Amino acid sequence: METTTTRTSEPVFRTAAVADVPVLVELVESAYRGDASRAGWTTEADLLEGQRTDPEGVLAVVTDANSRLLVAEQDGETVACCHLEHRGDHVYFGMFAVRPTAQGGGLGKLVMSEAERLARAEWDAAAMHMTVIRQRTELIAWYERRGYRRTGRMSPFPYGDERFGIPQRDDLEFELLVKELD
Numbered sequence: 001m002e003t004t005t006t007r008t009s010e011p012v013f014r015t016a017a018v019a020d021v022p023v024l025v026e027l028v029e030s031a032y033r034g035d036a037s038r039a040g041w042t043t044e045a046d047l048l049e050g051q052r053t054d055p056e057g058v059l060a061v062v063t064d065a066n067s068r069l070l071v072a073e074q075d076g077e078t079v080a081c082c083h084l085e086h087r088g089d090h091v092y093f094g095m096f097a098v099r100p101t102a103q104g105g106g107l108g109k110l111v112m113s114e115a116e117r118l119a120r121a122e123w124d125a126a127a128m129h130m131t132v133i134r135q136r137t138e139l140i141a142w143y144e145r146r147g148y149r150r151t152g153r154m155s156p157f158p159y160g161d162e163r164f165g166i167p168q169r170d171d172l173e174f175e176l177l178v179k180e181l182d
Helices: 018-032 035-039 055-063 107-123 137-145
Strands: 012-015 067-074 077-087 090-098 127-133 149-156 173-180
Touching: 018 035, 018 055, 018 067, 018 077, 018 090, 055 067, 067 107, 077 107, 090 107, 107 127, 127 137, 137 149, 137 173
Parallel strands: 090 127
Antiparallel strands: 012 067, 067 077, 077 090, 127 173, 149 173
16 A cells, blocks of 8 residues: 655645646546546545546636636645636635645645635635535545535536546436535
8 A cells, every 4th residue: 555655845835827737637637537546535436437637628727717726836746736716705616636645644634725715815705615426425524524514405427528537337416515714
C-alpha cells in the first residue's frame, strides 16, 4: 500500500491559467479514475470508467468569467484544485481533486477552507452547493464533517455522455449538498 507523501510547506493558492490545463486534467483524472486513483480514498474507479474530465472542459472553466479554478501548490508541485462557479446567492463547488499520494494529510480541508473564504470574499456568497454521487457514502460523510448537509434533492447521472465517464452500474445519481457560509 502506498503511503501519504509528506509535504514540507503549506499550500500556496492561486487561480489557474490556460497553461495549467494539461496538469489539471492529469490531476483530476489521477484522483478519480483508473488504478492510480486507488492510491487515495476518493477514487470513483469502481463506479465509473473512462474520463472524469478533458482539456476542453477544464479550459472552459478556466476561461469562464463566472468561475475560478483554484490551484493548490506545495513544494512547487500542483497537488490540488477545485472549481468555484458564482451562481447568484451561492457558489457551486466542483472538480475537487487532491493528488492521491497527498490525500489523508489535511490538504483537502485547507483547499475547502480557502474555497469557502473566496466564495464569501469575492462573491459575497451565502452558501456553497455541490453535487456528489449518492453512492459515495464515505465522501459524503467527509463533507458532512466539514459542515455540508444532505438535502435529499437528487439529479440524474448523465448516462450516455461519456465525457463524464462510463457508468459501471445503472443506479447512479447526484445528491445536492449545501453549506451556509458565515
